Amino acid sequence: MWQSKKWQGKNRWRGVGRAATAVVAGLVILAVPGPASAKGEPDEATIQRVVSDFARNAGYPGIAVAISKGDQVLYTGGYGKDSSGAAVTATTPMPAASVSKSFTALAVMQLVEARKVTLDAPVRDYLPDFRISDSRGEQITVRDLLNQTSGITDSTLPEKSLPQPDSLAGAMTRAHDATLAVDPGTKYSYTNTNYHLAARLVEAVAGEPFADYLRRHVFEPIGMRATVTIDQTPRDLPRDVRKGFVYAYGVPIPVTEPKRFVNGSDGVVTTAADLAKWLIVHSNAGRAANGTQPVSASSIAAMHTSSDQRWTYGMGWNVDQKGRVRHSGVWFTYTAEQLLLPGGYGIAVIGNSGIGLVNEGIGSLADELATLVTGGEPSPGVPVRLIVDLTLAGLTLLSVFLGVRNLRRTRAWAERLTGRPSWRLVLRLLPRLIPLALLTVLPDLLGGIVGGGRDLTFVQLCYYSVALVTWAAVAALMNVSVLITRVVALAHLRRSADSPVTRDVFAQIAPR
Template identity: 75%
Template structure:
């Protein structure tokens, strides 16, 4: 009898241990999963150098969750864990694409038919808009761009229906289907298409047909930031001079394009379904293997973007996500690994997101040694801080020497004085043009407002603003000093022409 009881207790203990290994994130066997300590070391190293107070990570292989956990803290001071709600920003596009493909498989939508067949209210300020197909929205090849329709700079709609109405002022940069231009507008339209065809709000559709069937019970999608953020989704951070500062995401319409709020634990279920050709770990099938392959693969060799997913040169399927206070990335490796990372610090100068961490983890899980880069973000901000102090010092020095400069230059011709003074307006012109300039040079033509630029790099804005204020002050005081000297001397002011030029 004792032997029977001992055998039974041993069996129960063995089964219990096995269930714990399967249920607890990050405790998969060493043979099948990456080393937990190595993962946490890679995450903490990246977080410290890139300025991320909190990061959530999940790693899967097939239908197995190898790791789901967190590092650091959120803006309330609570620890970030595998169940901490965080936005995944433009990773949301892969969810919207899947919703459309479900309707395709149900025979309710045809990818190569015009969008207007399903959205009768869809009109844009370009007759070629009638040609735009559903596939071209998902491929980001509609011809709409941030340049032809600056969606962040325009008034933000309250709903997907409002987003369709707002898009009526859009024009096309090229013929539909001929070139890839990434813009959120395409996915606002795609999400509204789901609403109209399915006959229910997009948020409800995702909950009933995507999130709940595979067990993503802590996941939702929202219309507008910061208004619609769930109460348990904490605000993220902006970065300046080595400090992470809590900040509320600026007002933006995000549903369909970048509105999903989820957790690392829920993203593990999403990645497993994607890696298993549309079949979730709980046995639910969301779409067919053919639809998954279509979303993961570009339909044209001229671009790499499929439908809500992109492909890199290594054959990895991915999508990044960028808010001004959060960043995210999802990555599927050819050998079955899935990786999702979410950080609570936004896009910034010398920090284009959390993608480098996903790459490091991909190297780690495939047996490589991840790199450890220098903290470029801090170096850039400290350099800008130095330039700010230099601009302030030079400006104050020049202001103090205004009378000396005026005495020395009072007899010079007006045209020479104008040539010397007008360059003082360059920093002001740069400050005004900075949103458009950075959008073109760094953002690949993406639209950004001046307020959003402050989130992007407070250090850059501060330097440019200080340089603009100092230089315009120097210009104004020198013009006034020269005019005063001429009045005191009783001679016609030699600077009249240059003063008028400077004032203009």
């Protein structure tokens, strides 16, 4: 496929507000048991209730959950079903989306600890072929890529709108056309391109494909044997990864993820069981549950901490308004979240429905589970997603009604106004083009204003909100139809009025 500031990172695609989102009518959420919870921790039934309540209100057909504390897995489980009808379990493979950035950051930090990479060295020291269409590009450091402060943004390189590369080398080549919005290291701006370049740096320095590096140095050492990373969706998705869903009018619709290059930025496909092991590494000073130490405690701390008080993003992780460390993940058909709490708790969730209008993804479920494990009582949300879609459905029907009514009144309208000056008629008809103009620029409006500058194509907008696009399209169609029929009617009546045979007849008709 969009954190102390609203819409930072992928959260920028999430919508407008932190409210929980839409109901799926008649959906039955089934819990798949995970390991028994430790003494004093929330029991399985309580976790099941919180997750199923969220899924019902927010319109998620299936959700996978992992909860850890220190070096212990407290819980893994699955809820609901995937698009094939199979139950989602703790071992169901699902995309982690931009949670993947934390894996890329850890891989870079491994090379830093091996003295093969220096964080504050220019990227070109490790990627001699790296260049962009801005002389300041030579100043971009490895740290800038991981901190999202390179100066490259979605507006200077619209990575979703451009042709999608097949490899990390191709992603670096595509970046040659990038310019910089600001000097490197001076401003945070989230873009997937930074992590495409970071992953390319890993494979160049390590001398092996990025996917192989992660498998040998990250996934396998800590026991994540069901986890992989891919280059491009949907082409490279493992065969056992089912289609995710988009949401429309209370109904989840299974669809194929649009074509995107994702490796390094959001290409990790994993399971709840594996994510629990990943959480332990980050909650346990870099040590995995099996005793391996893929990275040092100091590197873990560096990844979790912003290097500048002007922003809250560290390296593949962010700090939210409560001081907790987290990162969200957004595809157009899946969403994910990982959250680390003081006291050693780790929470990861993946849902098989994409982000949408007023649906910020699945991060609010992670927050509810955080409340639960720390002794609070989560409050169930309201079906805002459904309410918004039903409102848009009402506006769509209203647009149809008004359009049909105006079409039926076309002749009377033309007869009443045909004698007026042409410039006044043009001014009267021009507003009919506003809905079409809005439809045309809607991806830029949502990406630029709501999404904080993120790139979004029209096809991806359709994934984001079927109901919004439908309303905009219907309103545009009806208004253009009214405009065309009124222009034709005016032209016909004026020709008739200029005819000597019909002038007297028109003079009697016009006042009506």
